[in-house]
Every structure is written in structure tokens, then in C-alpha cells.
Amino acid sequence: MHIIIIDFETTGLSPQHGARPTEVAAVRIKNGQITDHYQSLMNAGVSIPAFIENLTGINNTMIRTAPPVHQVMHELAEFIGDTPLVAHNAVFDSKFLDIELAHIGLQRRQEMLCSLLLARRxxxxxxxxxxxxxxxxxxxxxxxxxxRALADVQMTARLWLHMLAHLCCTYHLSHVPLPLLAQIQRIPVHSLTRFMSHYCKGA
Structure with missing residues (x-):
């Protein structure tokens, strides 16, 4: 399995209300191992509120000397390519990724799975x-x-690999394909055992 785990730090919760990214990190996982990573602060020309500084440790002085957001997003787009993505609370990260890619004339081509939804199951x-x-x-x-983005993606990578091992052990699978993970994260929690029983019988 080849995936990339991604995380944004931002100036607020919603890009629709003017929030912009301040940092991004991504780690590449191949065959159960982290093989590469990308990380960068970025300057989107937006001031960081004090409560965000306190939460992330990223301040306006750090951002002032960071590379411009369009440069970082071009580099990120090259790093992720069309590899399937994972994020913890993917709804949040996908919004920022999609809008910032649109600002530079690009569009995400791949699915983004959610480690938060999978963890709930x-x-x-x-x-x-x-x-x-x-x-x-x-x-x-x-x-x-x-x-901080790199620490968060590294923790998410550990969580992701642990969940794959958990599913393999619990349901006696040799591996868990991405389409199955996409299904699991959408089904009701109480239906998981029944769903996996049917899946394993048909596998």
C-alpha cells in the first residue's frame, strides 16, 4: 500500500472565512514504512491570531520569513502527485488543500481517507x-x-499503521485494501462486525 498522510496548520478553522495555511507536512508510507516526507512553513500574507500562536507555536515572525504559499503548494503538489491521501479529520485538511491548489490553478485528483473516522470504528x-x-x-x-504539522503527520502515520494491523488481526486479513478502508470509515460503528463478516466470507 502506498499512501501519503497530510496535515495543515492554519490561521483559523475555515478557508471560506479567510483562514489560510501557515504550515504543511506530508509523509509517504510504502509497504508499512515511512519512506519520505515534506514539510514547510508558508507565508499566505495573513496575520496569525494570538490564540493560534498559543496553540501551534507558529508566530508571525516565523511566517514573515517563510516561503510564499504558492511556492509551497507547488512543491506539495509535486510531492503528493496522485497518491491516495490520509488526514486526521480529512474534512478540515481537504478544504484547505483544495482551495490552495485552486489558487495556483491545480486540482486534487485523488481520494482523501480520514483516520479520525476509521479510529471511531x-x-x-x-x-x-x-x-x-x-x-x-x-x-x-x-x-x-x-x-505542528510534521509531528502530527508522524503521529497519524503511527496510528494508521496500528489500525491496519488491528483490522488484520481482528478479522484475520492478510492486508486491508484502500477501497475497503473507504467503506469501513463510512458505515455505522455498530454495523462494523457484521459488515466485516460478510466481507471476509466473500474475500
Whole structure:
């Protein structure tokens, strides 16, 4: 399986209300291993609110000397190509990715799966499904600064690989194809066992 996990840090929650990205990171996973990564701060010409600075540690001084957003997005587009994408809360990251690509005349061609939705089905009894809370709940290593893009994609990569192993072990699968993962993240949590039973009988 070849996927890329992606994460944006931004000036706010919604690009429709003027928020812009301040940082992006992506890691490439091939055959269960991280093989490459891309990370960069970026300057979109938008001031970072104080509460975002406190959350991410990214401040306006850092952004002032960062490369312009269009340069970073061109580099990111080259890095991800048409490889399937994963993000933790993909609804958030896909909005920023799609709008920033549109600003430079490009369009996302691939599907983006959501590790948050998949985690809700793999670990329905977790107290929360926030990334850092899941990492603690499962007992995976955590390094770096949460809400910095590279640290977040590295944690998401560990979570993703753990969920694949969990599904393989639970349902006696040799591997979990991406189309199956796309189905799993959409079905109701209470229907997962029945769905997987039918899938395994037909596999």
C-alpha cells in the first residue's frame, strides 16, 4: 500500500472565512514504512491570531520569513502527485488543500481517507478520538509538538499503521485494501462486525 498522510496548520478553522495555511507536512508510507516526507512553513500574507500562536507555536515572525504559499503548494503538489491521501479529520485538511491548489490553478485528483473516522470504528470505546488522545489510549510513542504539522503527520502515520494491523488481526486479513478502508470509515460503528463478516466470507 502506498499512501501519503497530510496535515495543515492554519490561521483559523475555515478557508471560506479567510483562514489560510501557515504550515504543511506530508509523509509517504510504502509497504508499512515511512519512506519520505515534506514539510514547510508558508507565508499566505495573513496575520496569525494570538490564540493560534498559543496553540501551534507558529508566530508571525516565523511566517514573515517563510516561503510564499504558492511556492509551497507547488512543491506539495509535486510531492503528493496522485497518491491516495490520509488526514486526521480529512474534512478540515481537504478544504484547505483544495482551495490552495485552486489558487495556483491545480486540482486534487485523488481520494482523501480520514483516520479520525476509521479510529471511531476501530476504537469505539476510546474516551475521545483526538489524535493525541488516541496515541495515549493505544500506547503509541509521541514525539514533537502537537499541532505542528510534521509531528502530527508522524503521529497519524503511527496510528494508521496500528489500525491496519488491528483490522488484520481482528478479522484475520492478510492486508486491508484502500477501497475497503473507504467503506469501513463510512458505515455505522455498530454495523462494523457484521459488515466485516460478510466481507471476509466473500474475500
Amino acid at each position: 476501530c476504537y469505539p470505546h476510546a474516551p475521545t478520538h483526538k489524535l493525541t488522545d488516541l496515541i495515549k489510549y493505544i500506547g503509541l510513542p509521541s514525539d514533537g509538538h502537537a499541532h
